[in-house]
Amino acid sequence: MNEKVAIVGVGCTNFRSTTPDLSYRELTYEAATKAYEEAGVDPRKDIDSFVSTAEDFFEGYSIADEYCPDQLGAVLKPVNTISGDFLQSLITAYMQILTGRFNIVVVQAMSKASNMTTLKELELFAFDPVFNRPLSENPHFVAGLEMNRYLYDTKITREQCAKVVVKNKLNALNNPYAGHGAKITVEDVLNSEIISYPLTRLDISPSSDGAVVMVLASEDAAKKLSDKPIWIKGVGWCSDTFSLESRDWAQPISTEIAAEMAYKMAKIGNPRKEIDVVELSDIYSYKELQHLEALKFCGKGEAGKMINDGITKIGGEIPVNPSGGNLGVGNLYECSGAQKTLEVVLQLRGEAGKRQIKNANIGLAHSWRGVPTTSSAIAILSN
Amino acid sequence: MGMRRVAIVGAGMTKFVRRAQETGKELAFEAAKMALDSCELTLKDVDCVSLGTAPDAFDGVHMKGEYLSDGAGGWRKPVMRPYVGGGTGVFNAIHGWFHVASGLFDVCLVVAEEKMSSCYPHPAGAFLTIFDHTTEQPLKPNLIWIFALEMRRYMETYGISHKDIALVSVKNKKNAMDNPCAQIPEEITVEDVLNSEVLADPVHRLDISPTTDGAAALVLVSEHLAKKITDKPVWLDGVGWNVDTAYWATRDLSYPKYVEKAARMAYDMAGIKEPSKEIQVAEPYDPFDYKELHHMEGLQLCGKGEAPRLIAEGVTARDGNLPTCPSGGLLGVGNPIAASGAMKICEIFWQLRGEAGKRQVPGKPKVGLAQAWGDLMQVGTVVVMRV
Numbered sequence: 011m012n013e014k015v016a017i018v019g020v021g022c023t024n025f026r027s028t029t030p031d032l033s034y035r036e037l038t039y040e041a042a043t044k045a046y047e048e049a050g051v052d053p054r055k056d057i058d059s060f061v062s063t064a065e066d067f068f069e070g071y072s073i074a075d076e077y078c079p080d081q082l083g084a085v086l087k088p089v090n091t092i093s094g095d096f097l098q099s100l101i102t103a104y105m106q107i108l109t110g111r112f113n114i115v116v117v118q119a120m121s122k123a124s125n126m127t128t129l130k131e132l133e134l135f136a137f138d139p140v141f142n143r144p145l146s147e148n149p150h151f152v153a154g155l156e157m158n159r160y161l162y163d164t165k166i167t168r169e170q171c172a173k174v175v176v177k178n179k180l181n182a183l184n185n186p187y188a189g190h191g192a193k194i195t196v197e198d199v200l201n202s203e204i205i206s207y208p209l210t211r212l213d214i215s216p217s218s219d220g221a222v223v224m225v226l227a228s229e230d231a232a233k234k235l236s237d238k239p240i241w242i243k244g245v246g247w248c249s250d251t252f253s254l255e256s257r258d259w260a261q262p263i264s265t266e267i268a269a270e271m272a273y274k275m276a277k278i279g280n281p282r283k284e285i286d287v288v289e290l291s292d293i294y295s296y297k298e299l300q301h302l303e304a305l306k307f308c309g310k311g312e313a314g315k316m317i318n319d320g321i322t323k324i325g326g327e328i329p330v331n332p333s334g335g336n337l338g339v340g341n342l343y344e345c346s347g348a349q350k351t352l353e354v355v356l357q358l359r360g361e362a363g364k365r366q367i368k369n370a371n372i373g374l375a376h377s378w379r380g381v382p383t384t385s386s387a388i389a390i391l392s393n
Numbered sequence: 394m395g396m397r398r399v400a401i402v403g404a405g406m407t408k409f410v411r412r413a414q415e416t417g418k419e420l421a422f423e424a425a426k427m428a429l430d431s432c433e434l435t436l437k438d439v440d441c442v443s444l445g446t447a448p449d450a451f452d453g454v455h456m457k458g459e460y461l462s463d464g465a466g467g468w469r470k471p472v473m474r475p476y477v478g479g480g481t482g483v484f485n486a487i488h489g490w491f492h493v494a495s496g497l498f499d500v501c502l503v504v505a506e507e508k509m510s511s512c513y514p515h516p517a518g519a520f521l522t523i524f525d526h527t528t529e530q531p532l533k534p535n536l537i538w539i540f541a542l543e544m545r546r547y548m549e550t551y552g553i554s555h556k557d558i559a560l561v562s563v564k565n566k567k568n569a570m571d572n573p574c575a576q577i578p579e580e581i582t583v584e585d586v587l588n589s590e591v592l593a594d595p596v597h598r599l600d601i602s603p604t605t606d607g608a609a610a611l612v613l614v615s616e617h618l619a620k621k622i623t624d625k626p627v628w629l630d631g632v633g634w635n636v637d638t639a640y641w642a643t644r645d646l647s648y649p650k651y652v653e654k655a656a657r658m659a660y661d662m663a664g665i666k667e668p669s670k671e672i673q674v675a676e677p678y679d680p681f682d683y684k685e686l687h688h689m690e691g692l693q694l695c696g697k698g699e700a701p702r703l704i705a706e707g708v709t710a711r712d713g714n715l716p717t718c719p720s721g722g723l724l725g726v727g728n729p730i731a732a733s734g735a736m737k738i739c740e741i742f743w744q745l746r747g748e749a750g751k752r753q754v755p756g757k758p759k760v761g762l763a764q765a766w767g768d769l770m771q772v773g774t775v776v777v778m779r780v
Contacts, residue, residue, distance in 0.1 A: 067455040072448040089636040108495035135455035
């Protein structure tokens with residue numbers, strides 16, 4: 011068995027609202043070649059296994075995993091797809107290496123959201139076909155209801171949620187990969203049109219295209235391949251109920267349970283003190299606050315105070331989404347967790363440029379799979 | 394350092410039927426409960442869930458793994474959906490193996506479900522969108538056409554007749570007569586296969602497995618627990634998987650190289666040197682009759698082009714030296730895509746434990762193999778099991 015696993019190479023494309031010059035295969039190819047070059051590996055000789063990430067309806071194919079191997083250089087190799095978030099694929103690769111049968115494993119995720127011309131209709135297909143699909147023409151209604159409930163329970167305000175958008179879009183201005191950076195005000199967010207009350211258009215992360223590929227390695231291999239290996243210290247993932255009728259609307263229980271697992275594995279007792287940088291799911295503005303509480307960076311209902319006090323900005327006590335998050339980089343669907351993991355890796359290596367956080371040694375990447383799911387995944391990384 | 398050994402200690406499957414009354418969630422629940430009951434565990438004992446199910450287009454539900462997760466026992470647990478098309482049923486167990494062999498978990502519930510009947514009027518429609526959108530979809534291909542090309546290539550390369558191949562359908566449908574879960578157990582003749590209607594030459598209706606609703610589940614545990622739970626653990630000693638290019642039109646269709654690579658990976662891990670001698674019972678993937686033969690060759694159970702001789706001589710009959718598809722296979726039991734691979738692992742589990750009832754192969758087999766296949770004639774997934 012292998013005891014330790016590290017990320018030894020990362021590659022990504024820009025994250026942009028549309029990429030008419032690149033097919034989805036070319037997006038992955040670009041990210042893969044960069045990751046392989048960084049790790050100094052030849053996919054045809056050195057890689058033991060490949061894990062890709064795909065959802066049929068997002069890709070526009072049935073059995074979308076068919077189209078994963080070629081652009082990764084993975085033809086006639088052990089390749090498997092995870093229908094989930096990139097972080098779940100990363101965890102699969104992590105488990106493969108821990109078994110001791112594999113030393114170098116590649117993980118990939120890609121979003122070509124600009125190809126989805128009927129995104130709203132497509133997302134509705136994720137709802138229970140009998141009970142829920144007939145209810146709405148706009149999948150954001152689930153998030154609107156949830157936000158309402160969260161604000162009611164915690165006394166957190168719409169202004170505090172808007173501050174998250176302001177912070178993340180500002181962070182994104184310092185991230186050359188991000189496509190949705192902007193300098194906006196709380197009023198801009200509150201005054202943009204209501205999509206599903208209390209959610210406004212700017213409370214919702216815009217769709218983006220992009221791809222991320224990472225090379226993972228066992229301890230022995232990692233030390234040979236990289237001067238700056240980023241170690242996986244703990245992982246956790248969980249799904250709560252899919253049913254809208256029986257779920258807890260106030261709390262993201264799956265993130266709480268996944269965090270408990272990851273903290274236990276990484277031996278983290280006090281996340282706020284021990285973790286230096288956080289990238290968590292902010293597909294909707296309120297989700298950043300809700301997830302901060304579920305990840306135990308503050309008590310229930312206290313996340314509003316954190317954003318008020320500037321604790322989560324770059325330079326604050328615990329910077330959250332320095333990359334710009336989903337709100338500033340974009341909603342990358344299955345690739346969302348990949349962009350977050352990538353940012354944590356860059357921060358821990360000290361390669362985050364203008365948005366670099368000082369003395370970042372331990373980071374947390376988190377993803378949530380979006381409406382209507384209750385699935386979350388977490389990885390805790392260290393340098 | 395040595396590897397953590399992983400055992401299968403429980404298995405269960407629903408009846409395979411053309412149109413189940415149950416929803417996909419309920420099918421997953423039934424199989425999961427049967428598997429847990431069979432080893433006297435409950436959901437409380439389960440650390441994590443691996444959920445296998447093939448195209449979302451069957452159910453018409455986007456992110457189908459999310460939709461099925463609670464039915465499969467994943468509620469508030471780590472649950473993940475691995476996906477390699479038709480190879481998913483066997484890969485799902487390999488994914489379960491990662492969970493336990495990695496040391497992260499001791500008990501993994503592996504559930505595979507497929508509900509094809511909700512795809513109306515016929516699930517073949519879901520396969521129209523598996524082809525490349527630029528180079529292939531404009532030709533409006535369907536799945537049977539491309540398998541007809543592969544079958545023809547296999548026959549031409551080795552001088553195999555349709556008669557030789559039809560024997561597989563006859564054998565498997567007959568084996569299924571002893572399987573209480575089977576959808577189309579039948580006693581038919583080679584002539585019946587040859588005289589059934591042509592769907593895409595050389596594929597006739599009786600060369601093909603049916604479309605099916607069903608689910609199957611397994612319980613995987615770590616070594617120290619296995620011995621507490623049962624006297625008869627079945628060890629998952631070898632796992633292998635491999636995927637070829639999506640550009641299927643550019644490769645030699647006469648031989649499944651990706652199956653060979655997957656098999657060699659599993660044999661290497663299980664320490665199998667001479668598969669044709671050491672494997673005592675096998676469930677190669679048989680969605681079409683020629684595929685059983687094609688896969689036996691890829692699995693190194695015989696040389697290239699030799700599989701037809703084995704079936705003609707009765708070697709692969711239930712009482713032969715190397716029984717294949719004693720369950721009745723997909724041709725007899727049915728083919729609920731992801732669940733059919735899991736069904737094959739269930740069958741080998743029962744065969745190795747001597748619990749296969751009327752289907753039991755003689756000679757107390759100790760080593761068995763299950764295999765699945767899928768995508769665009771592109772992926773092979775293999776497990777080697779031992780008692």
